[in-house]
Amino acid sequence: MGSNKSSVQNVPDVQELIQETGFSASHLQRLYERFHLLDRDQMGRLRVQDFEAIPELAGNPIGDRIIGAFFYPGKDSVDFHDFVRVLAHFQPTDSNTKRKSEEVYNSPNRKLQFAFQLYDQDQDGKISRAELLQVLQELLGIEVTDEQLQSIAERAIKEADLDQDDAISFEEFKKSLEKVDVNRKMRIGFLS
Amino acid sequence: MSSLLLSTLALTCLAAGCSGLNPPVDPPEPQTLPPSPGQNGSGEDVPSVDVPRALGLFSVDYHHVQAPFEIVLWIMLASLAKLGFHWSGRVPAVVPESCLLIMVGLLVGGVIYGVRHSAPPTLSADAFFLFLLPPIVLDAGYFLPGKLFFENLGTILWYAVLGTLWNVLGIGLSLYGVCLLCPASLGDVSLLHCLLFGSLIAAVDPVAVLSVFQEMHVNEQLHILVFGESLLNDAVTVVLYQLLESFLRLPSVSGPDVLLGGCRVLVVGFGGLFVGLFFGLLAALTSRFTPRVPVIAPLFVFLYSYLSYLTSEMLHLSGITAIVTCAVTMKQYVEANVSERSNSSIQYFLKMWSSLSETLIFIFLGVSTIQDVHMWSWPFVCATLLLCLLWRASGVLLLTAVVNKVRRNKVTFRDQFIIAYGGLRGAICFSLVFLIVDFPKKRLFITTTIVVILFTVFVQGMTIRPLVDLLDVKRKKRALPSVSEEMHSRLIDHLLSGIEDVVGYWGQHYWKDKFEQFNRTFLRRFLIREEQQNRSSILRVYQELERQEQGERETAVQAKTVPQTNSRPLLPEEMDSIRRILSRNLHRFNSRIPAYSRHTLHQDTTRTLQRHRSLGERDTQVEDAEFNGLHSVRSGLRRSHTVCTSPTSSIPEEQAAPKHGPKKHLSFDIESE
Numbered sequence: 001m002g003s004n005k006s007s008v009q010n011v012p013d014v015q016e017l018i019q020e021t022g023f024s025a026s027h028l029q030r031l032y033e034r035f036h037l038l039d040r041d042q043m044g045r046l047r048v049q050d051f052e053a054i055p056e057l058a059g060n061p062i063g064d065r066i067i068g069a070f071f072y073p074g075k076d077s078v079d080f081h082d083f084v085r086v087l088a089h090f091q092p093t094d095s096n097t098k099r100k101s102e103e104v105y106n107s108p109n110r111k112l113q114f115a116f117q118l119y120d121q122d123q124d125g126k127i128s129r130a131e132l133l134q135v136l137q138e139l140l141g142i143e144v145t146d147e148q149l150q151s152i153a154e155r156a157i158k159e160a161d162l163d164q165d166d167a168i169s170f171e172e173f174k175k176s177l178e179k180v181d182v183n184r185k186m187r188i189g190f191l192s
Numbered sequence: 193m194s195s196l197l198l199s200t201l202a203l204t205c206l207a208a209g210c211s212g213l214n215p216p217v218d219p220p221e222p223q224t225l226p227p228s229p230g231q232n233g234s235g236e237d238v239p240s241v242d243v244p245r246a247l248g249l250f251s252v253d254y255h256h257v258q259a260p261f262e263i264v265l266w267i268m269l270a271s272l273a274k275l276g277f278h279w280s281g282r283v284p285a286v287v288p289e290s291c292l293l294i295m296v297g298l299l300v301g302g303v304i305y306g307v308r309h310s311a312p313p314t315l316s317a318d319a320f321f322l323f324l325l326p327p328i329v330l331d332a333g334y335f336l337p338g339k340l341f342f343e344n345l346g347t348i349l350w351y352a353v354l355g356t357l358w359n360v361l362g363i364g365l366s367l368y369g370v371c372l373l374c375p376a377s378l379g380d381v382s383l384l385h386c387l388l389f390g391s392l393i394a395a396v397d398p399v400a401v402l403s404v405f406q407e408m409h410v411n412e413q414l415h416i417l418v419f420g421e422s423l424l425n426d427a428v429t430v431v432l433y434q435l436l437e438s439f440l441r442l443p444s445v446s447g448p449d450v451l452l453g454g455c456r457v458l459v460v461g462f463g464g465l466f467v468g469l470f471f472g473l474l475a476a477l478t479s480r481f482t483p484r485v486p487v488i489a490p491l492f493v494f495l496y497s498y499l500s501y502l503t504s505e506m507l508h509l510s511g512i513t514a515i516v517t518c519a520v521t522m523k524q525y526v527e528a529n530v531s532e533r534s535n536s537s538i539q540y541f542l543k544m545w546s547s548l549s550e551t552l553i554f555i556f557l558g559v560s561t562i563q564d565v566h567m568w569s570w571p572f573v574c575a576t577l578l579l580c581l582l583w584r585a586s587g588v589l590l591l592t593a594v595v596n597k598v599r600r601n602k603v604t605f606r607d608q609f610i611i612a613y614g615g616l617r618g619a620i621c622f623s624l625v626f627l628i629v630d631f632p633k634k635r636l637f638i639t640t641t642i643v644v645i646l647f648t649v650f651v652q653g654m655t656i657r658p659l660v661d662l663l664d665v666k667r668k669k670r671a672l673p674s675v676s677e678e679m680h681s682r683l684i685d686h687l688l689s690g691i692e693d694v695v696g697y698w699g700q701h702y703w704k705d706k707f708e709q710f711n712r713t714f715l716r717r718f719l720i721r722e723e724q725q726n727r728s729s730i731l732r733v734y735q736e737l738e739r740q741e742q743g744e745r746e747t748a749v750q751a752k753t754v755p756q757t758n759s760r761p762l763l764p765e766e767m768d769s770i771r772r773i774l775s776r777n778l779h780r781f782n783s784r785i786p787a788y789s790r791h792t793l794h795q796d797t798t799r800t801l802q803r804h805r806s807l808g809e810r811d812t813q814v815e816d817a818e819f820n821g822l823h824s825v826r827s828g829l830r831r832s833h834t835v836c837t838s839p840t841s842s843i844p845e846e847q848a849a850p851k852h853g854p855k856k857h858l859s860f861d862i863e864s865e
Binding site for chain 1: 600601674675676677679680681682683684685686687688689690691692693694695696702705709734737
């Protein structure tokens, strides 16, 4: 299916990727094809402009943060390995039973960490009130007044902040989501 | 408790007596007959004068009020019975309400039979389908958890359509086999008859399922699967039943007829859907214009839904699908357009009517069991019971095995067992069996249907709860999410749809996003009033939580203030509000606005409030909150914050003050109105 360019043999270090992320060979092939499609200048790396060219992503309220999540700190382009590693977070949790539970990308802990990092842009391990407000602003858009935003953020922090440091740590974040089935929510069926 | 029982029994006897008053007694003839019409060429009759022989002090004219009187007696009986059950704490925990109601019905039926020595009134199919079923289905549709329903829609349709077909064909064909095996007693039951019987007995009944499952609180996915299936299999049942019935009347059945039947399923299903959509959108649009006459807003909800049901019944489409679609469609727009009070009224009346219908249905099921028309046949009845269970279990197993390959969240074996075991039959089968054209073995069918219904409701209904406990089926989570939960969930949803875009995968989130976009840009703008449009789910959850907490605080304060009203000195805000209320009442009195008019219930206060707007900033603020408090019971947030201009850091204090305002005002307002 498709030209030679997108067959699995051309994917560098296929076996290593399969081991590390738990994707199957066919999944990887499909992702490789997609990677090539997005890579408009065919350099083998994706840049911010390539992501921004995806039309639906532009309409997503947190689109910028999602794009930012693909780029490892300090790097300004994404190669196929990074691409796949990020997407590995969204596999169903039970598909990787052979490996130790904490190390795999799609463990519930890693999924939550991924979501946490969307909030925590300055990577200090805590969601401050300002960061929470920013996200709320993006999610709610122009629908609410500033005061309402403030009070919603206030309430969110009040509910989650157990050690009273006026910020939400990762543990508190996990606790506030304990009733949500994260595995169920954060998964994509990578079937083509 | 005993007084309730006594009154119930008294009512029963009264009902028996009244229905006993029926045919044997002729209405007293008027003493002076009118001259026969032939004599009067002009066509003007001399009015018949009922001149009694002697002037009596006291007379009874039962026939004047007979029909409504009997209806009210039945409803009263049903309601008192319901009251009686919930009086005792332990009985409803063990025995589901439906069983108890059927038992009461049996009792009443027995009494009536004993008094009159003839069959008691049965549940007519028309009354059931036109009056008793719609409120229940409407209530179910209005409170349907929309998101969950659509996420599982594929699976639900899979079970509803294919599962019902499997059951119908399986039960019908095997019953025919049983009939062939006993040619002596069952020889004259043809294949078509068996299939017809299969079609009506195979369908899971939403009423019975609702009444048993709602007390159980199983996890939402399981609940929505069973319940959604029972709602949507109506299309298939209706088609098959009508099809097979028309086949019975045709001299012969051919291939194209069967194919036509298949197409008809689609027509019936989608037709019902479109009728429901049409009326739902109309209702949403109408509700946009109701703010000036808020008291009739709830009426539109009921009228449009009922109209959608009747229209699709008229066109032989699936009425249940129509009414469910109508309710689901109009809910979000109506809720946004209509005031808090109307919303509560709608919900309250829906619950009341559906509860009443359900009670009546079960009581009549019990009453109708006492009849002369029974015909018993051991092989047929036992075979039917067994086959129903077997085919349902096998159907669920097979279908789940297939559908689990495609689903994200697999349906576990325990859930499957509950799905199979929770396939209760109810009043729909009962009514359908009465509608069959008469043939020699019709009474057998009726008896068997009643036995199956009683078995499923009693045995399966009573044992399913301990089984759920025993099997440790996952239960429902608590009601309201916290704001953080809601916010994080939203974030994750957006994240997922973003990732799906990156991967190029058109998954569920893609379609959900597309629909939300369409909803926002077209539907909401058109169907919702201007001021009401901006309510994201995070905001809604937040306001709901605030409302709840305010309610708790209010009840706490009210509990404290009631004994202390005389001793505690009044706070300045309370003095102000008392003064304001007194002056407002004076204004009202002076300006000759009628004190109570059904149309101007809210406009009164609007007018008088505007006069007070010139008062100070703080008063306005509290006033706005007060005005708000009338329209939307306790949402102290919205208005007070659009007026407040203080800097961010003092928001928490400002939040506290206006919240106290509406609280106190509410208690006074209720008294003053």
